[in-house]
Amino acid sequence: MDRLTTPELSKTEWAAVSVAFQDAAACGCVAVSASARPSMLGRIADTLFGSRRPTPLADPRLEAIRQFVCTTRRQRKPAADLAPVLADHGFNPAQIEAIALLAI
Numbered sequence: 001m002d003r004l005t006t007p008e009l010s011k012t013e014w015a016a017v018s019v020a021f022q023d024a025a026a027c028g029c030v031a032v033s034a035s036a037r038p039s040m041l042g043r044i045a046d047t048l049f050g051s052r053r054p055t056p057l058a059d060p061r062l063e064a065i066r067q068f069v070c071t072t073r074r075q076r077k078p079a080a081d082l083a084p085v086l087a088d089h090g091f092n093p094a095q096i097e098a099i100a101l102l103a104i
Helices: 011-027 040-049 060-075 083-088 093-103
Strands: none
Touching: 011 060, 011 093, 060 083, 060 093, 083 093
16 A cells, blocks of 8 residues: 555545445345346335345446445455456545455
């Protein structure tokens, strides 16, 4: 980690981290595309029991945070394969490490 870079996140980015924690606690973190159509059985189950699948966040940058946090929590180690996605969205190594540490 670059010790000189402060791992700051915006309020919106922290909100995305919070959403990911809630998703992980509620039912896991398998997001379903907003355009994906569930099977007939899936629709019946959703009608009877309510939808339990989180939908992707509208902002790709925030969705990248959510996916990273969810995968990190599920694996109980930083999601190294998703760190480059966060970097592509402009997050610095200190921010990525801070998010990973919170998610483990």
